[in-house]
Amino acid sequence: MTSSADTPPLDDIDAAADADNAETNVFAAELAHWRDVRGLSRGALARKLGYSRPYVSKIESGSEKPSESFAAHAEATLQAGGALRAAFAEFANTRTPGSRKPIPAEPAEQGSSLVVDHDDAVLRYDSLTYRLTQRRRLINTGTEPVTRYLIRISVDRWPGDPERSNRLYQEHPLTWEEVDLHAWSGENRVEAMDWTAHHDTAAFKEVWLLFSRDGRHFPLYPGQAAWIEYEYIVSDLHWGNWFQRAVRLPTTRLSVRLNFPADLEPVVWGLQTSMTAEAQPFRTPIQYEVDADRHLYSWSTDNPPLHARYRLEWDFRGRGDDGDRTPPSKVMAGLGIVQEGDPILRQTARGFDLPTEAETARRVVAELTSAAERVAKAHVFGKGMGVAAPQIGIGRAAAIVRTTDGNSITLLNPRIVETSPTTDEQYEGCLSFFDLRGRVPRPLTIHVEHTDIDGRTRITVFEHGDARLVAHEIDHLHGQLYTDRMRSDIEPIPVEQYRGSGTSWTY
Numbered sequence: 001m002t003s004s005a006d007t008p009p010l011d012d013i014d015a016a017a018d019a020d021n022a023e024t025n026v027f028a029a030e031l032a033h034w035r036d037v038r039g040l041s042r043g044a045l046a047r048k049l050g051y052s053r054p055y056v057s058k059i060e061s062g063s064e065k066p067s068e069s070f071a072a073h074a075e076a077t078l079q080a081g082g083a084l085r086a087a088f089a090e091f092a093n094t095r096t097p098g099s100r101k102p103i104p105a106e107p108a109e110q111g112s113s114l115v116v117d118h119d120d121a122v123l124r125y126d127s128l129t130y131r132l133t134q135r136r137r138l139i140n141t142g143t144e145p146v147t148r149y150l151i152r153i154s155v156d157r158w159p160g161d162p163e164r165s166n167r168l169y170q171e172h173p174l175t176w177e178e179v180d181l182h183a184w185s186g187e188n189r190v191e192a193m194d195w196t197a198h199h200d201t202a203a204f205k206e207v208w209l210l211f212s213r214d215g216r217h218f219p220l221y222p223g224q225a226a227w228i229e230y231e232y233i234v235s236d237l238h239w240g241n242w243f244q245r246a247v248r249l250p251t252t253r254l255s256v257r258l259n260f261p262a263d264l265e266p267v268v269w270g271l272q273t274s275m276t277a278e279a280q281p282f283r284t285p286i287q288y289e290v291d292a293d294r295h296l297y298s299w300s301t302d303n304p305p306l307h308a309r310y311r312l313e314w315d316f317r318g319r320g321d322d323g324d325r326t327p328p329s330k331v332m333a334g335l336g337i338v339q340e341g342d343p344i345l346r347q348t349a350r351g352f353d354l355p356t357e358a359e360t361a362r363r364v365v366a367e368l369t370s371a372a373e374r375v376a377k378a379h380v381f382g383k384g385m386g387v388a389a390p391q392i393g394i395g396r397a398a399a400i401v402r403t404t405d406g407n408s409i410t411l412l413n414p415r416i417v418e419t420s421p422t423t424d425e426q427y428e429g430c431l432s433f434f435d436l437r438g439r440v441p442r443p444l445t446i447h448v449e450h451t452d453i454d455g456r457t458r459i460t461v462f463e464h465g466d467a468r469l470v471a472h473e474i475d476h477l478h479g480q481l482y483t484d485r486m487r488s489d490i491e492p493i494p495v496e497q498y499r500g501s502g503t504s505w506t507y
Contacts, residue, residue: 025062027071029199029206030087032060033154034078036246038363041307048077048359066091079360083166083203113142116251117225123243124259130239135229138220145219147211149228153179154204155238158393165203173202174238183209183230191218193228241336244311247304255300256312261293265318267377268297271311271370281373282310315374328379328434328495335374337391340433340481344390349397349477351413355455361398361412362453364389368400375431376402383505384469388476391432399473403466413451414474417459420445426505428472428482429495438492440482442468444507464507 035045046056051070058064066074071088078084117137124131140146155174158164176197183193192213198206209230211219220226245254260266270282286299299312315335333339352361371392375385386401401409425441446467449459462470472482483492 025091026199026201027066027084027087027091028060028062030080030084030201031066031074033204034074034080034084035060038078038359040359044359045074045077049073068092079162080166083162087201113140113144114146114249115139115141116249118253118255119245119251120255120257121243121245122257122259125236125261127236127261127264129233129235131231131233133229133231135227137225137227139225140220140222143222145221147217147219148208149211150198150206150208151230152204152206153181153232153234155234155240156203157238157240164393169202169238172237174205174234176200176205178235178238179205179232181207181230181232183228185211185218185226185228187227189229193230241315242311242313244309247306247308247310250306251304253300253302254304254310255298256310258297258312258314260295260297260314260316262290262295263293263318264316266295266297266314266316268312268314269373269377270299271313271366271373273309273311273366286312311370313370313374315378317378331378332375332431332434335378336371336393337375337387337431338393340430342393342432344393344395345432345476345481346479347390347395348479349388349390349395351397352451354412354451354453358453358455360396364394364396364398365400365410365412367392367394368398372400372402384465385431386469386473387431388473390476390479397477399477401466401469401473403469409466409470411448411450411470411473412453414448414470414477415450416446416471416474417449418447419443424507425487426468428468430472430482432481435495436492437495438482438486439490440468440472440485441487442471442485446471448474465505468505 035042038045040048042057042060043053046053049056049070050073055064059066059070066088068088071084074080075084115138117139118135120135122133124133134151138146138149153174155169156162156165157168181195183195185191185193194210194213196208196210198208200206209228211217243256243258245256247254258266258268268286268288270286272280272282282299284299284301286297289296297312299310301310304310317331317334329339338344354361368387368389371387372385375387381402382404384402384404386399388399389396397413399411399414401411403409420443422444423441424444425439427437428440429437444467445461445463447459447461448470449457451457475482475485486492
């Protein structure tokens with residue numbers, strides 16, 4: 001459940017090392033967490049902050065004390081919703097004068113001698129809690145015994161809205177009692193493993209799984225292979241509708257299985273991304289089967305590249321307040337679409353400073369793409385569809401449009417600079433109040449000025465249905481809804497009535 005366009009509700013960071021215990025550095029851990037959430041390497045973060053990579057690496061490893069100005073700059077750059085400011089304050093208040101002992105190096109760097117032969121995750125939901133069972137077959141290809149293995153339990157209820165998520169975890173922190181972590185070594189849970197907390201915050205935990213139990217040690221020696229397995233629970237108060245696997249170590253096979261109640265009518269899809277690529281659908285399909293009253297989904301890939309991220313997302317279409325068909329507006333709300341009445345729909349979205357904010361823009365576009373995938377699974381759009389950033393709770397000037405012929409349009413900082421004198425009036429719907437349809441007059445041709453990710457400004461001409469779709473989304477970025485453009489003598493009609501009398505757009 002970690003935040004951003006390319007990280008999950010749950011993102012285990014895997015590593016192993018035989019090192020001394022080190023001083024806990026809350027800020028370093030929080031910085032590493034938010035860098036990972038935003039999909040940045042240390043070098044990429046250093047460039048965005050304007051610092052050298054070695055300096056950022058020392059801050060994150062704990063060997064260099066962060067300054068207050070660095071913390072403030074990192075907070076603003078990573079948009080951590082106050083988490084980095086709070087972590088710096090905690091670090092500054094608890095740091096022992098003169099203590100300079102570093103925390104262990106970054107997990108991926110520590111685990112360089114390990115290869116993951118098979119990474120297998122099973123996630124089961126019982127309508128109240130999620131239970132993750134994670135199994136890995138590890139091979140020690142190094143020259144030293146491995147005595148511990150680092151994992152992360154990380155949650156993010158609303159990945160597109162870090163401030164909202166942070167408020168949730170401040171009021172309802174993730175606790176060890178809720179997690180109820182257990183771990184074992186051996187293919188059939190032969191040896192129970194001790195564990196010790198490495199970092200403990202309201203939204204994520206880092207844990208060392210120890211190759212020992214009650215004083216008895218069974219390290220993973222060079223050339224040896226062993227299965228480890230661990231299991232924990234997170235309530236759906238803390239868990240968002242997505243699960244991500246991040247490839248931190250060389251991995252031969254990666255597999256994920258989801259197990260959901262059939263009466264929730266689950267719909268599942270997958271997106272993959274990396275530190276440099278935008279989110280794209282899985283290259284291979286997710287397999288699906290029914291087992292009694294459960295719906296089972298499985299997906300796997302071989303030899304995934306390092307730093308790749310594979311995210312499964314889902315919607316429970318059968319989750320309503322009663323036994324009747326869930327109203328379209330509730331379906332959209334359940335898919336993460338902001339509904340009419342939320343103040344963000346009446347605010348002007350903030351533009352991007354491009355190319356300076358290119359990474360931020362990419363993350364927003366990835367969130368929009370994810371939302372569009374969710375919505376497309378729940379409804380067939382015969383006239384195309386679009387999503388604007390305010391509709392998923394992000395007040396930035398970005399929108400995507402999918403046209404009837406399958407084209408995808410990305411709009412950053414768009415504004416209409418010219419319109420044709422000829423117009424027409426046709427029915428439109430809006431994801432933010434999907435129970436209604438309304439007749440809206442629009443120009444047949446519009447000229448739109450928008451910005452490329454590299455900062456270049458261009459003008460694109462859209463006509464007919466594409467012009468209507470684009471104009472609708474640009475309105476959202478200026479705090480307008482289609483009802484604002486309807487003639488005063490016409491009211492929107494219920495979607496059921498529209499289905500009986502409406503027709504597709506014709507030109």
